[in-house]
Amino acid sequence: MNHSIEVKNLHVSIDGQAILKGFNLTIPKGEVHALMGPNGTGKSTLAKVMAGHEDYIVESGEVLLDGVNILGQEPDEISHAGLFLAFQYPMEIPGVSIANFIRAAKQARLPEGEEINAIEYYKELYAKMDALKMDRKFTARSLNEGFSGGEKKRCEILQMAMLDPKYCVMDETDSGLDIDALRIVSEGVNLMRSEDRAFLVITHYQRLLDYIVPDVVHVMFDGRIVHSGDKELAKELESKGYDWVKEAFATASA
Template sequence: MSTLEVKDLHVGIDTQEEGYQEILKGVNLTMSTGEIHAIMGPNGTGKSTLSETIMGNPTYKVTQGDILLDGKSILEMPVDERARAGLFLAMQYPAEIAGVTNAEFMRAAINARRAEDDQISVMNFLKRLDKNMKILDMDEEMAERYLNHGFSGGEKKRNEILQLMMIHPSFAILDEIDSGLDIDALQVVSKGVNSLRGADFGSLIITHYQRLLNYIVPDFVHIIMDGRVVKTGGPDLAKKLEDEGYAGLRDELGIDVSLTDDNKKED
């Protein structure tokens, strides 16, 4: 079993207009493989900042706290080293890379986490690729297309989940993978994530909507407001938010934070 622990994490960014701006103000969160955690919260409260900081985006500055993978701090690790250590981030807006096919990219990513004398064979790679593409209802020709080049939004999301299934990391951070998906694509993407559930895989799902959690049922739901985790519960907590919005929880906890109309009750 592996663990990912976020301890008293304070994170901000430097802006030209306002100077340093603190976004995360003491986030605490611990998850283990075998668990699915969901993070919900109002717009601008730090959900994506948390995911980018865990993965090592240098734009975000950690001023206090730590991130531990199996008890070892990863704050000094560059992004590629964190990926080889077992972390994966499915982004809202995946980059397009012309000249590199999906198949080439995924095989290179798999081998980057293996020793030189244990590289995956072409035959085993193709068998795994064929199996996972069938789960995601993806055409075989997608494997030979350039990475995300000319893909629709839905195709990019499926491709991110295909990469996740092929690499099979210890922990996957899924940042709004449901954004822009119709119900059919949402079901397929969820099917891919659920196929990985087990003792050697954990996931942190960032979402605005309950509908994703109808298909990927979390073990824990965390609510972030004003840069902190203010409440943790089970799947019913997400359903309550869907019905009541964030204003009721804000008032219940006595949190001094303004909410936009979109955040008062998610549609």
């Protein structure tokens, strides 16, 4: 079996407008890849398409999880296959507590007729909340309702930790975070780094990558990856700015 997430020649459009134009990327398990690029270049579209969002039209290409194409599957099937998307803008679900939501998500992974063990569940939940420095009272609150930006993102990381995915796609997780929240969230991610897991960290800023140090940095422009390098590339981008990307690669992609 192929232990990686592979995006092959992906072409995606919405409302007749092409967004992804032959996107290619392979992340083997155990690695963290950062995807950087200017706004409107298709980073978030990529994240949503990987998670099975129905608004986008896949013209061609594949997304392979351990060699199996997940395009065309329902979002819940993709989730069960091991892909987790940490949302840039997590949704508010009024009246549904964090504890009940995560429990329902874990229950949905069990075979029919099997009940989640409540005691074990809460033990695990509390241990992971402690690791993320979350107050236990937090679990009784309605999911994301009235949360600050930092609380929302920590809640995303908590869900990620509880669902134990093989592939994590993190869409602009650093947006809306102050430096303390950024550190806590990054520590949570770093705790989850392992040989059995791959991360795609989508970010606009290099700042996050000081905390979550990537193995590979990709630069995205106009619907595809135009340049890849090691963690130093992120710093180069930071100092030169995205205009440099546009100048260097706009002609190549035209």
